[in-house]
Amino acid sequence: MSVAIFGLSVDSSFMPDMSRLFSLLHSQGEKIYLYQPFFNSIKDRCDKMPEIEGFFTFGYELPESTRFLISIGGDGTLLKSMLTLKNKSLPVIGINTGRLGFLSAVSRNHIDEAIRYLLTEQYDIEERSVLQFDDGVELFGDFNYALNEITVTKMDSSSMINIHTYLNDEYLTTYWADGVIISTPTGSTAYSLSVGGPILTPDSKSFIITPIAPHNLTMRPIVVPDDNKITLMVEGRGQQFLCSLDSRSEAVNFPGKVVVSKANFSVKxxxxxxxxxxxxLRNKLMWGTDRRN
Structure with a gap:
């Protein structure tokens, strides 16, 4: 069987953990496929580089025998692994080398335990919904999807923007704000949370619409069923506004139209x-650590 390993760059202090990970997989007879740019980043710093079965740059290059993909890094790295896999159906697990890490939930101290569970198939698969972006001009090429959120925001130097919002072509409201976040349940603990959005469990069949610094203080986040088509008509005083799909951003001319819907595939x-x-949640947000509890 085969295992794919994805990463971007890791600190030298994590190299002993990388060596341990490779040794664990190799000792169990797993064939290792490494993301080529990641291999180039670590090959001169990893003490115990095992025999590598092969390399990949895109998900379609992985053999059908690949059981899962291990993402090394933070949540941003795991999100970028989705761009590499695209819509290839392959379970992903994240080993966190950073700080918070809601998606990359396995800490470096639990690598041995995590690999043991993986190789003995003691795990469950969570299907996470994905957002699809459409602006009519293929602004983000042939992969216009986001796992966390799709965001429309003003440019740094411009005034607030008007975002006329429709659900299945029915008018909802106009946000006069710095922007709007449309979030999946996975993304509910990301940007949306930081501006006051609610937390949703990963299996929630919903999206969150969260305004960013709205001028009208009565504007609040709203949770809608994920079978809604969300249309945003964006106007403003400046020349452009910003559209973001997770970590990717592009400028769009005023006036602009953005349509967001649920993709026809999910991320495992x-x-x-x-x-x-x-x-x-308890660990990352430190719930219950107050001594008064």
Whole structure:
């Protein structure tokens, strides 16, 4: 069987953990496929580089025997792995080398345990919904999808923008604000959370529409069923506004139209025993650590 390993760049202090990960997989007879740019980044710094079965740059280059993909880094790295896999159906697990990490929930201290669970198939698969972006001009090429959120915001130097919002062509409201975030349940703990949006469990069949610094203080986040088509008509005083799909951003001329809907595929993430969504919330947000509790 085969395992794919994806990463961008890791600190030298993580190299012993990388060596341990490689050794664990190799000792169990797993064939290792490495993301080529990641291999170039670590090959001169990793003490125990195992025999590599092959390399990949895109998901379609991986053999059918590949069981899962291990993402090394933070949540941003895991999101970028989705661009590499595109819509290839392959479970992804993230080993966190950074700080927060809601998606990359396995810490470096639990690598051995995580690999043991993976190789003995003691895990569940979570299907995470994906957002699809359409502006009529293929602004983001042939992969116009986001796992966390799609965001429309003003440019740095411009005034607030008007975002006329429709659900299935029915008018909802006009946000006069710095922007609007449309978030998946996965993205509910990302940008949306930082501006006051609610937390949704990964299996929620909903999207969140969260205004960013609205001029009208009565504007609040709203949760809508994920079978809604969300249309944003964007106007403003400046020349352009910004559209973002997770970590990718492009400028769009005023006036602009953006249509957001649920993609026809989902992203599979691995859930290990003891690493459920609620335990992750407690650990990452430090719930219950107040001594008064």
């Amino acid at each position: 993430t691995v859930k290990l025993p003891g690493h459920g969504f609620f335990s992750t």
